[in-house]
Amino acid sequence: MVFPLPVGCSFCKKDASKNKRQEAKLRYDGHSRASELSIEMNAKPASQDEVTIEFQDVEYHVRSSGRDAILSQIKLKILRGETLVLLGRSGSGKTTLLKLINRLLLATSGNVYVNGRSVAESDPIQLRRGIGYVIQDGGLFPHYSVTENVALVPRLESWEESRVSQRVEEMMRLVGLAPNEFSKRKPHELSGGQRQRVGVARALAADPPILLMDEPFGALDPVTRAELQREFADLSRRLGKTIVFVTHDLREALRLGTRIVLLCKGHIVADAKAEEFLRVEHPEVKAFAASFGVATEASA
Amino acid sequence: MSTWEFFAGHRGEILEATGVHLFLVFVAMAIAILIGVPLGMLMVKRRVLRSGALGVASVLQTIPSLALFGFLIPLPFLGGIGTRTAVIALVLYALLPILRNTVVGMTNLDPAVLEAAEAMGMTESQILWNVRLPLGLSVILAGIRTATVITIGVATIAAAIGAGGLGTFIFRGVAMVSDAVILAGAIPAALLALAADAMLGWIERKLRVV
Numbered sequence: 001m002v003f004p005l006p007v008g009c010s011f012c013k014k015d016a017s018k019n020k021r022q023e024a025k026l027r028y029d030g031h032s033r034a035s036e037l038s039i040e041m042n043a044k045p046a047s048q049d050e051v052t053i054e055f056q057d058v059e060y061h062v063r064s065s066g067r068d069a070i071l072s073q074i075k076l077k078i079l080r081g082e083t084l085v086l087l088g089r090s091g092s093g094k095t096t097l098l099k100l101i102n103r104l105l106l107a108t109s110g111n112v113y114v115n116g117r118s119v120a121e122s123d124p125i126q127l128r129r130g131i132g133y134v135i136q137d138g139g140l141f142p143h144y145s146v147t148e149n150v151a152l153v154p155r156l157e158s159w160e161e162s163r164v165s166q167r168v169e170e171m172m173r174l175v176g177l178a179p180n181e182f183s184k185r186k187p188h189e190l191s192g193g194q195r196q197r198v199g200v201a202r203a204l205a206a207d208p209p210i211l212l213m214d215e216p217f218g219a220l221d222p223v224t225r226a227e228l229q230r231e232f233a234d235l236s237r238r239l240g241k242t243i244v245f246v247t248h249d250l251r252e253a254l255r256l257g258t259r260i261v262l263l264c265k266g267h268i269v270a271d272a273k274a275e276e277f278l279r280v281e282h283p284e285v286k287a288f289a290a291s292f293g294v295a296t297e298a299s300a
Numbered sequence: 301m302s303t304w305e306f307f308a309g310h311r312g313e314i315l316e317a318t319g320v321h322l323f324l325v326f327v328a329m330a331i332a333i334l335i336g337v338p339l340g341m342l343m344v345k346r347r348v349l350r351s352g353a354l355g356v357a358s359v360l361q362t363i364p365s366l367a368l369f370g371f372l373i374p375l376p377f378l379g380g381i382g383t384r385t386a387v388i389a390l391v392l393y394a395l396l397p398i399l400r401n402t403v404v405g406m407t408n409l410d411p412a413v414l415e416a417a418e419a420m421g422m423t424e425s426q427i428l429w430n431v432r433l434p435l436g437l438s439v440i441l442a443g444i445r446t447a448t449v450i451t452i453g454v455a456t457i458a459a460a461i462g463a464g465g466l467g468t469f470i471f472r473g474v475a476m477v478s479d480a481v482i483l484a485g486a487i488p489a490a491l492l493a494l495a496a497d498a499m500l501g502w503i504e505r506k507l508r509v510v
Contacts, residue, residue, distance in 0.1 A: 102419055128421035139416025143434045143509045153420050202420075212419075 052242045053078040058110035083243040085257030092263040132203030132211040138195040140187040147183040153206040171201040193224035250292045306480040321465035328390035340402025357396035386463035394447035401443025405436030438508040445500035452493040
């Protein structure tokens with residue numbers, strides 16, 4: 001996912017991508033019929049040094065408990081267009097780290113920056129509307145149809161209805177759900193895999209530059225899971241979004257991530273490109289590799 | 301005199317008392333809902349108000365109904381003999397189930413749904429009106445149903461303070477030591493309660509989100 005660009009070229013690349021984004025917006029306004037294309041147009045080439053999310057010495061504790069901090073000494077820069085996987089056992093703090101980004105939680109000390117602005121000083125509502133969020137149980141509104149679920153953020157942002165319905169249809173196709181078959185269904189009339197697809201469509205609907213995913217495929221059966229992982233890997237490459245993906249599954253991390261950050265008891269213990277991750281010398285990396293039997297696979 | 305003969309002979313009177321009874325219940329329930337549901341909604345995010353209001357409503361519920369009617373009579377403005385006092389007492393009784401179910405229905409929701417709502421950038425009030433209220437509606441309605449059944453029963457006692465209704469027959473029957481007269485009040489009251497329960501139960505099922 002990281003395209004090494006010559007430094008001198010990165011500016012013109014950026015400008016080009018801006019123009020494309022504007023073009024894409026015009027298309028949503030209905031000036032063009034080529035809506036299928038607009039998703040592709042929206043893809044931004046990842047420039048290597050543009051930091052989208054930054055953690056500066058972040059600590060997080062639950063105030064009442066005298067226990068250890070849930071997160072400590074977190075220093076992390078997440079670059080634009082990366083798919084960064086936060087890997088760790090349960091209780092390692094990976095979900096907490098994720099929630100600090102869209103301010104579902106506030107850091108006890110230190111700063112979190114999104115697009116250069118401190119999260120603590122941003123309006124949480126505006127911040128969150130620019131960040132897609134997908135969770136394990138889907139969190140779809142059970143009283144809303146598929147269409148209404150996907151249309152949620154565009155409607156909150158008061159898009160015109162014609163633009164909303166066009167976008168919803170587009171998003172449903174993007175995640176592989178036929179609009180005429182699924183748009184009127186309620187979440188309970190969908191399978192687990194279909195619900196997660198709707199969850200992804202909802203998160204992407206308002207075209208946020210950042211996407212946070214908390215074990216989105218964790219509750220699915222292995223076959224559906226592999227299917228969605230494959231499709232999502234492909235999708236994330238095309239969309240060019242900055243994606244932060246939480247999982248405890250090393251296979252999933254290797255399959256989807258461009259970079260893997262390993263958390264252990266609230267500390268970052270490894271941070272490497274996906275293809276170099278298994279070579280990191282740390283006992284926790286070894287433990288993960290051993291438990292999933294990936295070490296043998298990788299060396300084969 | 302058999303029960304059946306009494307019913308046949310006093311048809312008009314019984315029907316009229318049923319009408320008065322329904323009126324008392326209807327007015328009291330309307331007021332209780334108008335107070336209980338909005339107050340419950342206010343309590344969703346306010347812990348102190350919640351425990352305070354639920355506490356007061358619970359205490360009111362424990363006062364024996366006849367005693368509550370008695371307490372209200374000497375109060376200025378609220379009290380006195382008649383319909384107004386009866387309605388006030390009925391409202392106080394209906395309040396607890398409505399209030400409690402409104403709070404429970406709107407807070408006891410799938411945490412994933414609430415987290416998603418927050419993460420999508422919905423404001424507190426958007427979450428309250430567009431997520432909590434529709435998802436809690438069937439539980440709120442269950443509270444209204446319980447309150448209605450209670451109110452139909454308690455309203456028979458309103459006759460003791462001169463508000464009329466089906467209780468008139470029950471008190472008269474007790475005084476006359478006549479089962480037939482007691483049943484002329486009790487049977488219609490029981491049927492009203494059953495009918496209200498069935499009807500509201502049906503609506504509740506319609507509103508339930510799977």
